[in-house]
Amino acid sequence: MDENPMVALARAYHFAAARHVHQRRKGEAAEPYMNHLTEVAELVAVATRGSDPEVIIAAVLHDTVEDTETTLDDLRVQFGERVAGLVAEVTDDKLLPKQTRKDLQIAHAAHASRGAQIIKLADKTSNLRALATSPPKDWGDERIAEYVDWAGRVVDACRGADRGLTAEFDKAAGVFKAAVA
Numbered sequence: 001m002d003e004n005p006m007v008a009l010a011r012a013y014h015f016a017a018a019r020h021v022h023q024r025r026k027g028e029a030a031e032p033y034m035n036h037l038t039e040v041a042e043l044v045a046v047a048t049r050g051s052d053p054e055v056i057i058a059a060v061l062h063d064t065v066e067d068t069e070t071t072l073d074d075l076r077v078q079f080g081e082r083v084a085g086l087v088a089e090v091t092d093d094k095l096l097p098k099q100t101r102k103d104l105q106i107a108h109a110a111h112a113s114r115g116a117q118i119i120k121l122a123d124k125t126s127n128l129r130a131l132a133t134s135p136p137k138d139w140g141d142e143r144i145a146e147y148v149d150w151a152g153r154v155v156d157a158c159r160g161a162d163r164g165l166t167a168e169f170d171k172a173a174g175v176f177k178a179a180v181a
Contacts, residue, residue, distance in 0.1 A: 005053035005054075005057075006053075008053065008057055008079065009053060009056060009057055009060070011078070011079075012057040012060040012061055012079060012083075013038075013041075013060055015061065015064070015078060015079075016034065016037050016060050016061055016064060017034050019064050019068040019069075019070055020032075020033045020034055020037065020063070020064070020067065020068060023067065025130055025134070026136040027130055027131070027133070027134030027135055027136055028134050028135065028136065028137050029133070029134035031130075031134070033063075033067075036063075036126055036127075036130065037059075037060050037061075037062070037063065038060075039122075039126045039129070040059045040060075040062060040119065040122045040123050040126050041056055041059040041060045041122075043059075043121075043122035043125060043126065043165060043168065044056050044059040044118055044119060044122045045059075046164070046165075047118050047121070047122065047162045047164055047165040048118065052115065054079075054080070054082045054083050054086070054115070055086060055115040055118060055119065057079055057083050058079075058082075058083045058086035058087050058090075058115065058116075058119060059118075059119050059122060061075060061079065061083065061087050062086075062087055062090050062091075062119050062123060064087065065087055065088070065091045066091045066092055066094060072084045072087065072088050072091075075087055085113075086113070086115050086116050086119065089108070089112045089113060089115075089116035089119075090112070090116050090119050090120055090123070092104070092105065102150055105120075105154050106150075106153050106154050106157060109154050109155075109157035109158050110157035110158075112158070114161050117157075117158035117160075117161035117162075118158075118161050118162050118165060120154060120155070120158050121155060121158050121161060121162060121165040121166060121168075121169055122165060124151040124154055124155050124169055125165065125168050125169040125172050127147075127151065128148065128151060128169065128172035128173055128175075128176070129172050131144060131147065131148075131176075132172065132175045132176065144176065145176070148173055148176045151169075151173070152169075152173055155169050
């Protein structure tokens with residue numbers, strides 16, 4: 001990356017905020033979607049000790065291709081090949097049926113780069129935290145349990161990427177296991 005990493009990170013936050021401006025989280029609180037992107041980026045920054053700005057930038061942008069009109073080429077031009085590649089590794093193909101996408105996330109996670117695995121760990125951790133504090137109104141206990149189980153299978157494929165982040169996921173998942181016990 002030729003650009004100053006702090007400038008690139010600030011640009012990534014601005015880019016993501018503009019692209020996700022009208023999106024809200026699915027939970028009852030309907031938080032701005034940007035809160036999720038910020039949390040994922042923070043988890044990644046802590047996990048990498050700030051040593052890999054491109055992974056942190058990709059964390060900020062991880063849902064732009066999947067959830068907005070952004071293309072990988074847009075990211076490549078704006079943020080470089082590596083950032084676009086990391087985002088590509090964690091992006092679902094929305095043209096596929098939901099269950100196929102979920103199965104592919106599990107299958108692809110074990111073969112993803114370490115940076116992509118760290119983003120996946122952070123994403124699933126953030127999602128479980130949000131689910132614990134503000135579940136969607138239409139999600140009953142069974143659907144929540146299914147999500148926690150599936151997220152755990154994705155994370156299982158990434159466990160070697162970062163112990164601290166894996167522990168954060170396990171702590172978030174533990175909230176649900178304790179509620180069932």
